[in-house]
Amino acid sequence: MTHSVSGGVSTPARGKLAVLMPGMGAVATTFMAGVEAIRLGMAAPVGSVSQQAVMEMADGTVGIGAVLGLAKLEELEFGGWDIYEGTTFDAARAARVLSPEHLEAVRPALEAVTPMKAVFDRRFVRNLEGPNVKGDGEKRRLVEALRADIRRFMDTRGCDRAVAIWCGSTETYVAPSPVHADLGALEKGLDEDDEYISPSMMYAYACLKEGVPYANGAPNLTLDCGALVELAEREGVAVAGKDLKTGQTLLKTIVAPGLASRHLGVNGWYSTNILGNRDGAVLDDPQSFKTKEESKLSVLGSILDAEQHPDLYDDLTHQVRIDYYPPRGDNKEGWDNIDIFGWMGYPMQIKVNFLCRDSILAAPLVLDLALFLDAAQRAGKSGVQDWLSFFFKCPQACDGEVPVHDLFEQRRRLYDGVMQLASALD
């Protein structure tokens, strides 16, 4: 599909771009391995808007990468943090997403990256434990240690710019509380070791203080609070979140707008999944699942609008389950049963059975977010980048705005955002 844009191509980004990932498990290593396989000419960037989309310009069709002058894959430098020791090759092998042939081909690139010591607190991820951690300590000191990690990484790898994408585990549910409300409260909370400041918030705080744009790939509250949005705006840093929109939710936000546009009624949407990777093990803890559940449940309300059409959507029951089932590994299977009704109220059912690969769907989104956030930063954007909602299950909206879930509306906003950036970068 092509999109029309007036104006020309933007000045290309120059220099190395660090892509920093708190959490270097299945998603992060599948992303890294894929980029390396593409660099080696062994794979195509399937599923990546930044690598595949084209736009109609005055002079003909141009790739979106040229429109925004996006960083080239050769210019990306990977780094990050994890609680497990070993290289990212070890992590990729343990994740069991990619075939041994693919893994061997990208082995040198993955063996060159070892996660830095993590800021970790088991109260927020109860089903994991690992040795590669900075240890207990005051939150302020840990944040300063993360900032030092970022500066050291940029220096030793000769990077000009950086972006960060949280690819870490889903944390236990954290309700917004006074310590998250504004920057003053959060700063005080860091000094006083407030128990409601999670590790993901500490990474985000450290990145923003270092001027590093940050995207949240998990449903954790993290940046979706007044304090960190205030910091992003004050420091002039672009942010986006939250929770990558990959398998079941991607399909949900494709199917639901179709049903709504035909004015068909929906009174039930039951979704269940089996998943056997480490993410599944973490989500087996009810408190981590609650964070994911809130994110997954949020999508239908704005598409199947009960306020506008109470006769069609008022009675909608929406339920989501995830069961940890080790034999499937990363190959998640999702089932949806959708109870709909048509003319004169006659009921019908739709069944969707999606046998997907979680990290294969997530990896291109990490790439796109890294490149688009970098472009936003170069264009001088700061605060929440809601034009990137397209990539998220639970999109973070700008102050006072309602998040948009309909994939087609999100796509329209994505291309509007690209056009705006293109003129700012011209």
Ligand SMILES: NC(=O)c1ccc[n+]([C@@H]2O[C@H](COP(=O)([O-])OP(=O)(O)OC[C@H]3O[C@@H](n4cnc5c(N)ncnc54)[C@H](O)[C@@H]3O)[C@@H](O)[C@H]2O)c1
């Ligand atoms: N794969 C998908 O389709 C998908 C979609 C949406 C969201 N997500 C989210 O992306 C995240 C990553 O998924 P995954 O499949 O790679 O999980 P994973 O368990 O393979 O990797 C997560 C990694 O984060 C590490 N980690 C946890 N807390 C950390 C901390 N404080 N600091 C540093 N590292 C930490 C863990 O040790 C682990 O290696 C999860 O939160 C998941 O819910 C994944």
